[in-house]
Amino acid sequence: MSYGEYYNPEIETLSRSGIGALQAERLRATVRHCMNSPFYAKRFKECGLTPDDIKSPADITKIPFTTKQDLRDTYPFGIASVPLDKCVRLHSSSGTTGNPTVVLHSARDLDNWSTAVARCLWMVGCRPEDVFQNTSGYGMFTGGLGFQYGAEKLGMLTVPAGAGNTLRQIKFFTDLRTTVVHAIPSYAARIFEVMQQQGIDPRRDTALRILAIGAEPHSADTRKRIEDMLGVKAYNSFGMSEMCGPGVAFECKEQNGMHIWEDYYIVEIVDPVTLEPVPDGEVGELVLTTINREAMPLLRYRTRDLTRILPGECPCGRKHKRLDRMKGRSDDMIILRGVNIFPIQIETVLMGYEELASDYLITLETLDDNDFMTVDVELREGINVDDYNRLLKLEKDIVRRLHDEILITPKVRLVPKGSLPVSEGKAVRVKDLRKQY
Amino acid sequence: MTVHQLSIFLENRSGTLVKVLKLLKDQGIQLIASTIADTAEYGICRIICSEPVRAFDILRDAGVAVSLCEVFALELDDEPGRAADAIGIFAAEGLSIAYLYSFLLNGKGVLIFRTDNADKARDVIKRNTLSFIPEKDLSKLL
Known part of the structure; x- marks a missing residue:
């Protein structure tokens, strides 16, 4: 036709x-x-x-x-x-x-x-x-x-x-x-x-x-x-x-x-x-x-x-x-795999945990043509780091609650306090390393 | 029955362990035993050392993610099968071991461990009259 x-x-x-x-x-x-x-x-x-x-x-x-x-x-x-x-x-x-x-x-x-x-x-x-x-x-x-x-x-x-x-x-x-x-x-x-x-x-x-x-x-x-x-x-x-x-x-x-x-x-x-x-x-x-x-x-x-x-x-x-x-x-909106995400959404979830300090870093990267989000979060000073299972449970719980909030599943990494990069006195919140952004 | 142990949360990056060990070295802290449990993203370094309380303060003040905890320390005769006997008792009582490591001190075997139920472990050690280390600072036994 x-x-x-x-x-x-x-x-x-x-x-x-x-x-x-x-x-x-x-x-x-x-x-x-x-x-x-x-x-x-x-x-x-x-x-x-x-x-x-x-x-x-x-x-x-x-x-x-x-x-x-x-x-x-x-x-x-x-x-x-x-x-x-x-x-x-x-x-x-x-x-x-x-x-x-x-x-x-x-x-x-x-x-x-x-x-x-x-x-x-x-x-x-x-x-x-x-x-x-x-x-x-x-x-x-x-x-x-x-x-x-x-x-x-x-x-x-x-x-x-x-x-x-x-x-x-x-x-x-x-x-x-x-x-x-x-x-x-x-x-x-x-x-x-x-x-x-x-x-x-x-x-x-x-x-x-x-x-x-x-x-x-x-x-x-x-x-x-x-x-x-x-x-x-x-x-x-x-x-x-x-x-x-x-x-x-x-x-x-x-x-x-x-x-x-x-x-x-x-x-x-x-x-x-x-x-x-x-x-x-x-x-x-x-x-x-x-x-x-x-x-x-x-x-x-x-x-x-x-x-x-x-x-x-x-x-x-x-x-x-x-x-x-x-x-x-x-x-500061992030678009990841078609989903709109504001860093403040992630921050709000993280701030709900007494085990976490206030600094975090969102990294966006491409692996095998897939875009991923990793969230590094600092552990608060003084929390018990001897109990591996508890840390694991904390990590999983953060992943689940972030997923509920932003509808994608990020990887969460717990890091010691003070280990995240700080530039010009201001915390860097989002690092976009995605291919050809 | 329990001794002091430092548990240190380490990022999987080169140099993080060295930083911790150097801080202890500079203050004259002596290591007695240490072990690292690794995961994909981080490690937990556990250390038995001289002056654990002071060592804890040194690390904490330097911004290291460290906990001072109490772990069970059994003393075993230095001959084959003693560890199997001791752990067999815990297993029979339904206690599970979260982590365990051992070393020799003054000709005796020392078994360090954490269980999921500290009260019950205490009770089991008493009832079975297992020999334990009474001093929280192991260096005093050196």
Whole structure:
């Protein structure tokens, strides 16, 4: 069967002025709609903003920023712009510092989200004949259901394999003739490693051709390496649960920047300190405003992700702006195997132990293409170090409680007090030695 | 019945043991027996030495992760089978040994150990009239 190049041809190839007009209209409607949100109604009142003040997309700067803290403060439902009976889905961030962040979706939001994901997958060549296998965790993590709905909407046979169980994943690749996979980059490398152990050649024994990768920082070299290993084209995916999940921005076949769907989002890049906009091409913090969302629009949401807009036009014909790969964070959040972790979460767990002193060191490293976290913790002075079993039990207990908190299993090392590095009088908390970060 | 032992928590890095031994050497502390239990990530060094209380203060003040503990010390005749007899008694009483090491002192065998139940061990030693070392500072017996 022959198909067109675009999933939503009119929207995807809309001119810049067309995008501008659409954004003006949708931003105005969004601000008006946000008057139904207790949080935004109060905030607008405080700064004297009315929907009539928004005449063009440039007027967005009149709106105050929204932060993750705002989401926590209004937990669970205080930022929604519709009554709960209009909501059909809830996702929550992986972080559990204080209140989690909760994101609500109406039926229309889910439909729009699925369309965005389908549009991304279509863009890289997925078609209804394809078999799509999703190795994301399902549940609260949006990479699961987000890709599931999008892939189904596109019309692919969609396999919700879920996270882990690599042998079973590989069996499905070969038995179901999977052609498209969604995986985080470190897991894609892990799959290849296990294939090799099993004597499976991905080029010879599977039909894999497209890989969607995202949710953890990786370099162009890593992508190339994964492509070479698996014999696929790998496309970068960007999303975050606050914006819906995957489907916010995605690479096209040019593999040069991720098109962000400007009929869904208004993009700003700001200096993280002055919060003033920076010109296209310069790195700053990504700020997003949802303009196509019903249950929980977010205005000028500070993502804390550092990136830049790639200047110029993309040869693929889409006029939607392109984001460069993420350059890091403007806060101390760690992204490990797709999970968002703040050092304070680890610190809070450690401080609950009277056997431990206050210094700790989080080391992130890559071993055999897998990313690991090691937490070195100092023993408090005066604790009994004669009892090996007690130390072992302490170590195991810390591992278990850290896992409960950050959802990954770190290695914990007990060290004597005073043995952790101190730089310029300030304790070094995080050491990132991961390959090609 | 028990003697003083220093237990030192050591990182698995070269130089950590030397640092501890040098601190003791510089203060004229004499080692009588020592053993290191290793794990993947750290070691526990156990030392019987002269002036254990002073040695503990020296190490603690130098920032070493050290505990001063009391471990059982049995005295055995220096002939074959005595250790088997002694440990056989503990086993028969259902006591398990957490760690154990031995050495010779003044022609007698000394068996150092820690059990999971100190009160019961005390009772077993008394009931079986096992010969033990009465002095907490072993160097006084040298």
